[in-house]
Amino acid sequence: MTSVADLHRQSVVIDGCAPLIANAQGVLDYMAGGFTAVAATVSDNVEGALGTLRNIGRAQKLIRSAGDALTVIRSAGDIDAAKxxxxxxxxLHFQGGDPIENRLDYIDAYKSMGVGMIQLTYNVKNRIGDGCEERTDAGLSRFGLDVIKRLNEARIVVDCSHTGYRTTMETIEASERPAVFSHAGVRAVHPSPRNILDDQIKAIAQSGGLVGANAYPPFVSGDKQPSLEQLIDHIKYIADLVGVDHIGLGLDYFDGQHPYSTDEEAQVFYNKFLESGEWSPASYPPPPYLYPKGIETPDKAANLTEALLRAGFDTKEVQKIIGGNWMRVFREVWGE
Structure with missing residues (x-):
C-alpha cells in the first residue's frame, strides 16, 4: 500500500497562488513541501507595466540564481518535465490586470515573457471591471471584454479571483476557454465578503475551470487560526456542489503571514493595503495571520494530502485536487 509520503512525492502538486515566492525562505519551504509548480505573483497594480516588468525581471533572476532547482513554466509539458x-x-501570475494598462498588445508581450495566468482585478475597480471590494458591481467594461478575448487568443488563463460578482459571471460567459478562481473560499462555508457564491462556483465548473482552495485564515473561518479540517470543509463543499474535477489548491501563502513577518512587519504590511483601499477591515482583519494548523507553511503540504485522504477522498481524487485538475486546465489553455 502506498504511504501518504510516497503518494505526495509521486504526485504533481501545484499551488495556483503563491505570492510567498518573493521570500527566499518561502521558496525553500515550497521546495521542501514537494510542490511541482507554483504561481508566483509578479504584477504591480500601482506602477503598472513598468513595475511589473521589474518584478518579472526579479523572478527570472531568482530562477537563474537557483541553478537547476527552479524552472519557468510556459506549458503543461514544462510541468511534467519539471516533475x-x-x-x-x-x-508567472498577475493578481490584477492593471499592468495591461490600456494596451491590449501588452497581453502578448507578457505572454512572450512567460506570464501564464492573469487575474482581472485586485478587489477594486480598474479598466477591466469592478473588484469584489467595490461599492458597485458594474461588471466588465467594453475594454474588459476585449481583454478576455485577447487573453483567450494568447492562451493565458483567465483568473476571476478578487473580482466582483457580476464581472466574474460576465467573464465566464465571455471566455471561450476555461476560467478559474485561482484562490478563493466558499461563502456558504464562511461568510467572508471575499469568498464566492454557489452560482459562481457552478459557472466556473461549467467553463471547465476550477476553484483553488484558499488557506488565507480570514477566508477559511472566523477563528484566528483555522483547523485543517475547516479548510477541507471548503473543498468538500465544492466537490459536493460541482464534482471533484473542479477543485485545486490556491493556498495563498504570503510575506505578511506568520512566521515570515514579525507582528510589527505584518502590521506595516496591513496598514499599507488599508490605506491604498485595496483591503477592507470586513474582509481583511488585522494580523497576525496564522495559517491552518498542520499546514502553517508550505513545507508541511504533505499534511494536506493526508487530511484529504482522512476526509474520505480516494487516492485518484486527492491527486486531482493537489495538482491534476490544474494540469487539465493548463493543458486546455496553454497546450502541451
Whole structure:
C-alpha cells in the first residue's frame, strides 16, 4: 500500500497562488513541501507595466540564481518535465490586470515573457471591471471584454479571483476557454465578503475551470487560526456542489503571514493595503495571520494530502485536487 509520503512525492502538486515566492525562505519551504509548480505573483497594480516588468525581471533572476532547482513554466509539458527532473516550476501570475494598462498588445508581450495566468482585478475597480471590494458591481467594461478575448487568443488563463460578482459571471460567459478562481473560499462555508457564491462556483465548473482552495485564515473561518479540517470543509463543499474535477489548491501563502513577518512587519504590511483601499477591515482583519494548523507553511503540504485522504477522498481524487485538475486546465489553455 502506498504511504501518504510516497503518494505526495509521486504526485504533481501545484499551488495556483503563491505570492510567498518573493521570500527566499518561502521558496525553500515550497521546495521542501514537494510542490511541482507554483504561481508566483509578479504584477504591480500601482506602477503598472513598468513595475511589473521589474518584478518579472526579479523572478527570472531568482530562477537563474537557483541553478537547476527552479524552472519557468510556459506549458503543461514544462510541468511534467519539471516533475521528471526534480525541479520546481514557477508560473508567472498577475493578481490584477492593471499592468495591461490600456494596451491590449501588452497581453502578448507578457505572454512572450512567460506570464501564464492573469487575474482581472485586485478587489477594486480598474479598466477591466469592478473588484469584489467595490461599492458597485458594474461588471466588465467594453475594454474588459476585449481583454478576455485577447487573453483567450494568447492562451493565458483567465483568473476571476478578487473580482466582483457580476464581472466574474460576465467573464465566464465571455471566455471561450476555461476560467478559474485561482484562490478563493466558499461563502456558504464562511461568510467572508471575499469568498464566492454557489452560482459562481457552478459557472466556473461549467467553463471547465476550477476553484483553488484558499488557506488565507480570514477566508477559511472566523477563528484566528483555522483547523485543517475547516479548510477541507471548503473543498468538500465544492466537490459536493460541482464534482471533484473542479477543485485545486490556491493556498495563498504570503510575506505578511506568520512566521515570515514579525507582528510589527505584518502590521506595516496591513496598514499599507488599508490605506491604498485595496483591503477592507470586513474582509481583511488585522494580523497576525496564522495559517491552518498542520499546514502553517508550505513545507508541511504533505499534511494536506493526508487530511484529504482522512476526509474520505480516494487516492485518484486527492491527486486531482493537489495538482491534476490544474494540469487539465493548463493543458486546455496553454497546450502541451
Amino acid at each position: 521528471a527532473a526534480g525541479k520546481m516550476g514557477i508560473i
